[in-house]
Amino acid sequence: MVYEGKPSTGCYPCRKRKIRCDEARPNCRHCYVYGRPCPGYRSDAIFRNESRKFERLAKKDASSGSSDSSSSNSSPPKRQAQPPARPPQASALAVYRVADPTWEHRALCYFFDQYTTPAEDEGGVAHLEYITSLYARYGEGSPRAEVSPSACLRWAVNATALVTLAHVAHAPPLMIKARQGYGKAVRSLRAALASPDQVANDETYASVVLLSLFEDITGERDGLFGSHTAGLELLTKLRGESQLRHQLGREMFIFAWAQIVVEILALGGKTRCNFDWAMGMLDENDPVESLMLATTRLCQLFISLQSAPNPPDQATLESWIAACQESDFELSQWTLYLPDHWLPLVVYSAKGEPLLTSHRISNAVIRGCYRAVRVILQQQLLNLNHTLISINQKNQQSGDPAPVEGKFDEKSVRSVIREMIPDMCRSMPFWLSDVDTLGRPKKPSDNWRPVRAAQAYGLLWPLWCMISCGMPTPAQMQQMSTVLLRGGSSLGIKLALILAREAERIRGESGLSEIPVVGPKSSRNIMGDGVCTF
Known part of the structure; x- marks a missing residue:
């Protein structure tokens, strides 16, 4: 007998579709996505007694042979070559080809695998995990699909899944279907x-979230502003406090909140409604929600700065600086009360290079956002201080040789930025799944899993804030721009390429050196000022 390899141990639906089954317990992920019960898995070795089957086949062939012989006796013999008899086991071992899954199904599986990540454990942060449960309830092929209150979710999921696979596979027909x-x-x-x-x-609400993600994957924002952010903001207000009383609503709120905060802090946008109603419902003891509280208060401060009369007087500027310093103190305290499993781990690569890892990738993502917010706030403090110095110079009496000083020493503010940027660079190899928690490079033979698009998507705006602040070293700029290019080329997130070009334009207009453009697979090794390679 010829050994034909180890049979698949996946569930029957996955084997029928010829797709890889993750064999999760109690249900595999694909069955969960499609909203169907998972029949379970077969064991590694399967023993079957086929004796009776072959007996029946042999008797059938014998009976057919006897009938043929009887009929031949009643007719004149013919000298004609007969084909050789087929062995009885041939019909028992016949192999039937299973139809390949459609491109739409492949796109769905790829999208759910790349952009929906469950919480690693209790207290972890998930990314769009609720999309899978909603789609299983109301998506195509589900029992409720025809009675769903709205078809927009199904179309939004299918379109986003198709555009995701179209960019990675470079398939224009899929792009047409996606549009x-x-x-x-x-x-x-x-x-x-x-x-x-x-x-x-x-x-x-989930449909608007997905259309916003579609816009980022295609890179078709209005400038850098999202065309669906206003809709998310208004729907969040309309849904009110009830959405924060259950886990699904809180996860949706966090995604919408992040989109709104990006436009206010990173792009100087204006809010269309306030989130005062949500402030009292967030848990200050939860690391994520306590950071949301501090950042929301910072957004309110930035909005008040935008709406103030221009130009401000000296007293107003000093009050703004004091408010920003108070907000910065609140943000700095956030790291002091984190649980132990949230603290970053300082490890070293095989070459002795320092890296920052974490117990969970989601924790590293949240820390990256925290660093970006701190950098934005330091920039605001520097801008306010420069404006205050300019006003004081104008008010200074002519002939007074005394130098005009600001409200604070700028060295301490700049030192915070110079601390945040290297930490971000040292965290990126772990964030992108290039190394494990101990800093060891991951290899395909070591249960290796490449970076998910959701992880790279969470890096985009923090990296853009770091690049555009004007203080990274050339080596740090090279690493961060490489990561953006990697997200745009390898993972198909076109917004990453747009942010890289926009940051380069801002630095060029500021008279700073341009961003070094390097390939997405660069292996250059620079670690002297907090730069890590992949």
């Missing part, structure tokens, strides 16, 4: 927003 699905999703969303029964439900 057709996007148009259907927008039309369905308009109908849902016009319906009082559907406007504030979870499916409608």
Whole structure:
């Protein structure tokens, strides 16, 4: 007998579709996504007694042979060559080809694998995990698909999945299908927003989230502003406090909140509604929600700065500086009360280079966002101090040789930025799954898993804030721009390429050196000022 290899131990639906089964317990991820019960898995070795089957086949062949012989006796013999008899086991071992899954199904599996990540354990942070449960409830092929209150969720998921795979596989036909699905999703969303029964439900809200993600993957923002952020903001206000009373609503709120904060802090946008109603419902003892509270208060401060009369007087500037310093103190205290499993781990690579890792990748993502917020706040402090010095110089009496000083020593502010940037660079190899928690390079033979697109997506805006602040060294600039290029080319997130070009333009207009453009697979090894390679 010829050994044909070890049979697959996956569940029957995955084996039928010829896709890799993760064999999770109690249900595999693909069955969970499609909303179907998982039948379980077969064991490594399967023993079957095929004796009776072959007996039946042999008797059938014998009976057919006897009937043939009887019929031949009643007719004249013919000298004609007969084909050789087929062995009885041939029909028992016949192999039937299973139809390959459609591109739409492949796109769905790829999207759910790359952009939806469950919390690693209790207290961890998930990314769009609720999309899988909603799609399983109301998506294509689910029992409720035809009675779903809105079809916009199904179209939004399908369109985003298709565009994700189209960019990675460089498949223009999939891109055409994705844009057709996007148009259907927008039309369905308009109908849902016009319906009082559907406007504030979870499916409608999740559809806007997905269309916002679609826009980032295609890189088709309005400048750097998202065209769906206003819709997210207004729907968040409409859904009100009830959305924070259950886990699904809180996860949706966190994604929308992050989009709004980016536009206020990183792009200088204005809010269309306030989140005062949510402040009292966030848990100060939870690391993520306590950071959200501090950042929300900072957003309120930035909005008040934008709405103030221009130019401000000296007293107003001094009050703004004091408020920013108070906010910075609050943010600095956030790191002091983190649980032990949230603290970064200082490890060393095989070459003795320092790296920062964490017990969970989601913790590293949150820390990266924290560093970006701190950098933005330091920049605001420097701008306010420079404006105050300029006003004091104008008010200084002519002939007074005394130098005009600001409200604080700028060296301490700049030192915070110079601390945040190297820490970000040292964290990126772990963030991108290039090394494990101990700093060891991951290899395909070591249960290696490449970076998920969700991890790279979480890096985009923090990296852009670091690059555009004007203080990274050339080596740090090279590493961060390489990561953005990697997210745009290898993972198909076009927003990453746009942010890299925009940061280069800002630095060029400021008279600073341009961002070094390097390939996404550069292996240059620079570690002297907090630069890590992959």
